[in-house]
Amino acid sequence: MLLVNPTHAQWWSSPYLSIGYIASAIRQVGGEVDVIDCQIQDNFGDAIIKALGKHDRIGFYTNVATIRNCLALIREIRKEKPHTQIILGGPQATAIYPELIPDYADIIVLGEGEETIKEIVNEKPLAQIKGVAYWDKRLKVTPPRPIIADIDTIPMPAWDLIPLEKYKFAHLKPIITNMITHRGCPYQCTNCTKLIHGEKMRYRSLDKVLDEIRYLVLERGVREIHFWDDNFTFNPKRVKHFCNMILEENFPPLKFALLNGIRADIQNEDMFTLMRQTGFYWVSVAVESGVPRNIEFLKKKLDLTKVPAMVSMLKRLGYQTTLFFMLGLPTDTVDTIQQSIDYAKKLEADQIFWFMVQPFPGTEMHHYVEREGWFLQDMKMGYTSYDDGKAVYEMPQLKAWQMEKMFRKAYRSYYFSLRQLKRVLTKPAEDYSLESVKGLLRTGWRFMFKGSRI
Missing domain, CATH: 3.40.50.280 (Cobalamin-binding domain)
Known part of the structure; x- marks a missing residue:
């Protein structure tokens, strides 16, 4: 096949x-x-x-x-x-x-x-x-198949069929790959679908995880691993056990990152300190909105008052910190988008990514937009505007041109702020490579032009 x-x-x-x-x-x-x-x-x-x-x-x-x-x-x-x-x-x-x-x-x-x-x-x-x-x-x-209860019965991916050296991630040079340590998520966020892995958290045994890491590091030359779990930090006790297992290994220098967007309310400093000692250096935090009404619509069960302390903790521990925000939620208005922008600018992050909302088929959000708004693209057959700042739907209180205007404003107001400019200009020259400069130019293109319907 x-x-x-x-x-x-x-x-x-x-x-x-x-x-x-x-x-x-x-x-x-x-x-x-x-x-x-x-x-x-x-x-x-x-x-x-x-x-x-x-x-x-x-x-x-x-x-x-x-x-x-x-x-x-x-x-x-x-x-x-x-x-x-x-x-x-x-x-x-x-x-x-x-x-x-x-x-x-x-x-x-x-x-x-x-x-x-x-x-x-x-x-x-x-x-x-x-x-x-x-x-x-x-x-x-046919009748639905139950989820796989014991995911340790699933062998690790057929890595020998995957030429890892051909993949590229931004400006990072060593061989990098991604992996997962669990499936499933117990939260009921309206922007997410449970059609594949369901709601029950199913963990791989840490011995199996470590076996896969050994293969990737010792046989394939991997020097950085990105975990794409839905909730990697959900169980701090398990994360600490994992970190101690890694520290006991005699691996070559090895780095880890969480770029999939962890929750912003798990403030276990002991866990994050041990992760930092283990080689974790980059964390993305999925805040999504700075407006309580939007968080309630997303069913995210996130206390926004806890987010600043968590982001500050990550910075204090030395993490490169990226924040994710959703722009143009079905409950958004121009005023609430501005509130999210103002909220985001107060957080001590290295980067903020604003994602124009894309209501995926099979999600509660998609059904809501079908019922209360109207789509500008047929999302069932996919969209053409990923990451380019184009709205794919409208609501009575928020039009596409308003979302796109606020998308550009969100990027400009953050990346042109004095604090962010100072961070970029004072960064050591050795931290930049040709690829990282290209990355900065791509970001510049996003907040200067993307979202404009020319």
């Missing part, structure tokens, strides 16, 4: 763990598998068609940002290799499967895919496989 990540190349790239996990699952039942990642594959369209001379099945990972690319590739495959069986998985395919079958997919894996794909590869009748949608004269959907 050929597995494809349809994400196109950007200024940064990293392995898609889902592809690696599915590849390992296929191997567990003796299947042959190859991987093509469009982020790093030259002439990926030709490479996919060529690889289909060897494989009669192809599987795509889909999310809201990659579905358009995925469907374009499928149209070519339908023309060039019409007998290829096309299988889709991931949150986007799971959310909109009725709109993808039969034109774009023969089978869609709903939810977690490791157990399901093994049964597909073993040619089990589809009607007997839980958690699939398929076409048999009409659309058919």
Whole structure:
């Protein structure tokens, strides 16, 4: 089977763990598998068609940002290799499967895919496989598959199929990769979907995690690992145990980062101090909004009064700190966006990223916008405006042009502030590389021009 990540190349790239996990699952039942990642594959369209001379099945990972690319590739495959069986998985395919079958997919894996794909590869009748949608004269959907209770039964990703040296992350030079230590999230945030990993926190054993780190560091030369868990710091006791296990190893110099956006109300200073000693140096904090009404709409259960102390603690401990904010929430107005901007500017962060709100299909927020507002793009088939400051919907009290104007204002007012300019200008010259300068220019492009409808 050929597995494809349809994400196109950007200024940064990293392995898609889902592809690696599915590849390992296929191997567990003796299947042959190859991987093509469009982020790093030259002439990926030709490479996919060529690889289909060897494989009669192809599987795509889909999310809201990659579905358009995925469907374009499928149209070519339908023309060039019409007998290829096309299988889709991931949150986007799971959310909109009725709109993808039969034109774009023969089978869609709903939810977690490791157990399901093994049964597909073993040619089990589809009607007997839980958690699939398929076409048999009409659309058919089997009963849902329970989540995998013991995720230690899932082998680590097929790292040998992933050329780590080809990926790039901003200005960072050593070999970097990402991994996860748990699945699931108990929170009910309206902007998030639980279609794949569900609500129950399921942890990998730390011994398994350490085995994977040993392989990545000692066999593949990895010197920095980014954890993409939904809630890495949720269980401080477990994090401390992990840190002590790492400190007992005789690894080469190794760094860790949490760039997925941890919660802003877990202020366990002992934990963060030990993490810093272990090699954690960069933390992203998902604040999302400085307005209590917005936090309530998001169902984030975050006390905004606790955020300044946590950000100050991270800075005091020496972390590079990035904050995430959402701009243009369905409950936002121009005034509340300004309140969030003012709130964010008071926090002691190194960077702030403002993300124009994208209501993903399958989320409570998407249903809310369908009911109370109107979309400017068909989010079910993906959007074209990721990270470019374009609004994808409007609400009665907040128009697209207002969101885009405030998006530019948010970036300008933060990065042109005296405090931020001083931080950049006084940073040691050796901290900058050609790639980091390019990164600053990209940020400049964002707050100078993006969001302008020219």
